Amino acid sequence: MFLGAPPGAPSSISREVLPILVCNNVSKTYPNGLEALKEVSFDVKRGEIHAIVGENGAGKSTLMNILFGMFKPTSGEITFKDKQFSPKHPSEAIGLGIGMVHQHFKLVQSITVAENVVLGMEKRFQNRIGKINNAEMNSSVSSLIERLRMSISPDDRIQDLPISKKQQVEILKVLYRDTDFVILDEPTAVLAPNEVEDFLEFVTGIRDMGKTVVFISHRLGEVFAIADRITILRRGKVVGTFDKKDVNRESVANMMIGTASDLSERPEDFVRDEIVLSVKQISDISGILKNLSFDLHEGEVLGFAGVGGNGQEELFEVLAGNLMLSSGEILLKGSSIESLNTLERRKVGLAYITDDRMKKGLAPDRSIVENSIAGHHKSGRFGKLAINSSKANAFTESIIADYDVRTGKNIRTPVRALSGGNMQKLLVGREIAYDPAVLIASQPTAGVDVAARKLIHDSFRRLSKSGSGIILISGDLEEIMDLANRIIVLYRGRAVVELAYPHYDTTEISYYMTGIRGSQNASCTYS
Structure with a gap:
């Protein structure tokens, strides 16, 4: 667990410090004509936490990829540490002191923490015959672990670590390379709510060591908890850069979207008496899910909360027909569907929003049209013998x-030409367009902005109002509490508690998610 800043660190940055990074009229136009950035100008002060916020497609990812040497700007000028800055490769950016922690981890699972941290730098620990001095390597990494007050060991293997510890290793890798400008891309997406506060304290500790942090997040509560200044992007342009004290969550959201936005949401009650999906004592062949039972009613949103790796992914795959059961049964409208494959389950009324749009939800190299009709192209809706282009296009x-x-x-x-948020909206729209009896949605708004999140949530409400049941699997507890009529918490593959709206409490749910409470009830079933 992160324990915050080292002893004796300063508590805040000086407001008189000069910028470490300056972007002046930076633009980026892709070969397909998409203008991702339009004359973007802002600066980042040395030793501050600078939040970058904006809708998906606003240009955040493009801007960060330019700073990290992955893309070249079409025009404009960037200075870093008072020198013109135009890295042609991430290695150049790293060499200049810039590090980036990506939303998706890039760790080698089979090797140790220390081996991951020094990957690419092993020669400094090799003897004359090329053998690595493991004791020296571990000692070098351990000294930084102690300085950052992290509760991990250099000998730990990545595959044995929980998600939150893997994230620590990613940050450790960046800081080990003498980085003084750290870019964090949606860093809390994988953390349980009770871990977020410690992590945010750790980020302020990085700043108080003299590092500069660029913090990309769609969670405005976190932005306002730690950021010194906030830059808002909208459709490739800078709306403005503000001291945190001069704005609030609502005003930032409004500037991101361009319209007034109500951030408060609560579940709506469209629940009917009829049971549309019944899951009875299921266990899967991987051994993760253990005797899980629940019923889903028509018009109900049933949320599944849990820290990653506790059975959420397996639940989705079992319901989708991609993972076999070792015991139990699944009934859709009273009929067993265990023997049906994914396509056959679609035909009887299931729809799926996967947690990985690039690998499982969309075909990146196929067209937007082809992806829009995928999974239903054999239904006859778009032609009996061949796809009718006019119908598919419409x-x-x-x-x-x-x-x-x-x-x-x-x-x-x-479809890969779209921003991540626009891909997600296309995927959600495709699945809802067929009016499924049950929608199974896994991480439906992961990494999307405030506007896209609200649009997706509104579409779920319309679907449940029409009588469809929704299984919502999400690592975002706030999202589940906003939408779900009931919440079941999964821990080590078992249901440990069920709560019904309005009896939700973030702290209590967090305790169940991390096993502090409820593990003695792990054999309970719910309906």
Whole structure:
């Protein structure tokens, strides 16, 4: 667990410090004509936590990839430490003192913490015959672990660590390379609520060591907890850079979106008496899920909360037909579906929003149109013998319009050309468009902005109002509490507690998520 800043560290940054980074009229236009950045100008002060916020497609990822040497700007000028800055490769950015912790971990699972941290720098620990001095390597990494007050060991293997510890290793890798400018991309997405506070304290500790932190997050509560200044992007342009004291959550959200936004949400009650999905004592062949039972009613949103790795992914795969059961049964409208494959389950009324749109939800190299009809192209809706292009195009355009998917002018463009948030909106729109009896949604708003999140949430409410049941699996507890009529917490593959709205308490749920409470009830079933 992160324990905060080292003893004796200063408590805040000086407001008189000069910028370490200055962007002046930076623009980026992709080969397909998409203008991702339009004359972006802002600065980051040395030793501050600087939050970058904006809708998906606002240009945050493009800007960070330029700073990290992955993309070149089309025009404009960047200075870093008072020198012109135009890295052609991430290695150049790293050499200049810039490090980036990506949202998706880039660790080698089979080797140790120390080996991951020094990866690419092993030669400094090799003797004359090329053998690595493990004791010297571990000692070098251990000294930084102690300085940062992390509760991990250099000998730990990555595959044996929980998600929160793996994130520590990613940050450790960056800081080990004498980095003084750290970019954190959605760093709390994998953490349980009770771990977030400690992590945010740790980030302020990095700042108080003299490091500069760029903090990218869609969770405005976290931004306001630790940021010194906030830069807001909207559709590739800078709306403004503000001291935190001069703005609030609502004003920032409004500037991100361009319209007034109500951040408060609560579950709506469209629950009917009829049971649409019944899961009875299921265990899966991987041994993760253990005797899980629950019922889903028509019009109900049933949320599953839990720290990553406690059975959420397996639950999704079992319901989707991608993972076999070792025992138990699944009934859709009273009929068993265990023997049906994914496509057959679609035909009888299931729809799926996967947790990994790039690998499992969409085909990145196929067109926007092809992705819009995927999974239903054999249904006859788009032609009996061959796909009717006019029907497919019209269907795609309806999703684009209904879900504000920003695609540019050509819907035959590969879907990978879209921003992550626009890909997600396309995926959500596709699955909801078929009016499923049950929608199984895993991490449906992971990494998306405030506007896209609200749009997706509103679409879920419309779907539940129409009578569809929704299984919501999310690592974002706030999202579950906003939408779900009931919440079941999974811990080590078992249901440990069920709560019904309005009897939700973040702290209590966090205790169940991390096993502090409820593990003695892990054999309970709920309906």
